[in-house]
Amino acid sequence: MRYWWVNQGKTYNYEVPGGFLWSPKTRADGGRNHFYESMKSVSSGDVVFSYFETFIRAIGIVQSAAVTAPKPNFRRAGSNWSNEGWYVEVEFVELMNPLKPKEFIDQIRPLLADKYAPLQSNGVGKQGTYLTEISRELGELLVLLAEADLHSIQSDLSPLPQDENEFELETDIGARTLEGDLEKLQLTKSRRGQGVFKANVRLVEKRCRITGVTSIRHLRASHIKPWSVSNNEEKLDGHNGLLLSPHVDHLFNDGLISFRQSGALLVSRNLNPIVLDQWSIDPHQNVGQFINGQEQYLEYHRDVIFNP
Numbered sequence: 001m002r003y004w005w006v007n008q009g010k011t012y013n014y015e016v017p018g019g020f021l022w023s024p025k026t027r028a029d030g031g032r033n034h035f036y037e038s039m040k041s042v043s044s045g046d047v048v049f050s051y052f053e054t055f056i057r058a059i060g061i062v063q064s065a066a067v068t069a070p071k072p073n074f075r076r077a078g079s080n081w082s083n084e085g086w087y088v089e090v091e092f093v094e095l096m097n098p099l100k101p102k103e104f105i106d107q108i109r110p111l112l113a114d115k116y117a118p119l120q121s122n123g124v125g126k127q128g129t130y131l132t133e134i135s136r137e138l139g140e141l142l143v144l145l146a147e148a149d150l151h152s153i154q155s156d157l158s159p160l161p162q163d164e165n166e167f168e169l170e171t172d173i174g175a176r177t178l179e180g181d182l183e184k185l186q187l188t189k190s191r192r193g194q195g196v197f198k199a200n201v202r203l204v205e206k207r208c209r210i211t212g213v214t215s216i217r218h219l220r221a222s223h224i225k226p227w228s229v230s231n232n233e234e235k236l237d238g239h240n241g242l243l244l245s246p247h248v249d250h251l252f253n254d255g256l257i258s259f260r261q262s263g264a265l266l267v268s269r270n271l272n273p274i275v276l277d278q279w280s281i282d283p284h285q286n287v288g289q290f291i292n293g294q295e296q297y298l299e300y301h302r303d304v305i306f307n308p
Contacts, residue, residue: 003047005049007129021090024085025086036131039066042066045159056095059143060090060093101123117134208242258298263289265284
């Protein structure tokens with residue numbers, strides 16, 4: 001097990017990091033970048049400290065080694081990055097008391113590496129850093145200072161078994177859309193990770209709209225407009241997805257439920273009310289309004305997939 005420090009920067013609105021790390025493979029001029037190269041060195045089970053705006057705010061556990069993947073939808077951030085890069089799945093837990101390293105710099109400074117350290121000697125984060133390895137001694141000190149129960153975090157976020165070809169994401173990347181055989185891109189629907197599609201969905205959705213479950217272990221990233229009828233861009237668009245508990249995912253994919261943009265739940269007359277009762281689903285509930293980017297997909301689902 002190794003320890004890593006990631007500077008989350010402003011790639012997305014920070015709450016708890018969205019379950020992944022992503023970087024270009026090279027600098028814009030094609031040169032090597034140490035912090036991008038570090039992506040290739042992480043391993044399943046490694047510990048990652050998430051640093052954002054002077055605080056370590058979360059601790060994560062790496063779920064899988066880096067794979068080639070298209071760039072997630074960072075919106076305005078990262079517009080100058082290439083559309084192909086390294087993708088690492090990481091699950092994070094937010095710290096109850098975010099740690100400000102600058103307040104403990106006298107303890108931290110002796111453990112900083114001479115090269116590629118994430119902090120300056122005064123405790124201020126270094127500009128231009130992304131992912132860098134830190135020593136075991138520094139990692140253990142940060143856990144102690146953050147008063148984090150690393151054992152429990154490791155237990156809760158331990159990587160689940162994955163199929164050998166779980167992240168078969170190699171593909172050619174066009175300027176704005178994916179090109180080549182997208183069936184080979186497989187955004188896998190196994191117990192964990194659905195690659196970049198799931199990452200994009202998590203930038204939009206935070207929980208199952210019906211059950212309220214937030215733990216990504218127990219949620220599936222479900223396409224609203226099915227993969228089979230989506231174009232290249234729609235296949236990976238985070239607005240074309242919902243995070244759903246498995247039983248809700250089943251109902252949604254089979255057209256037995258759907259949603260209005262207002263959040264009203266629609267229930268098919270073909271769905272036995274007993275099932276809703278047994279699964280504690282209120283057919284009259286409102287799950288919260290959807291944003292405009294999701295409406296075109298929900299409209300397709302209501303018109304084509306849903307069986308009223």
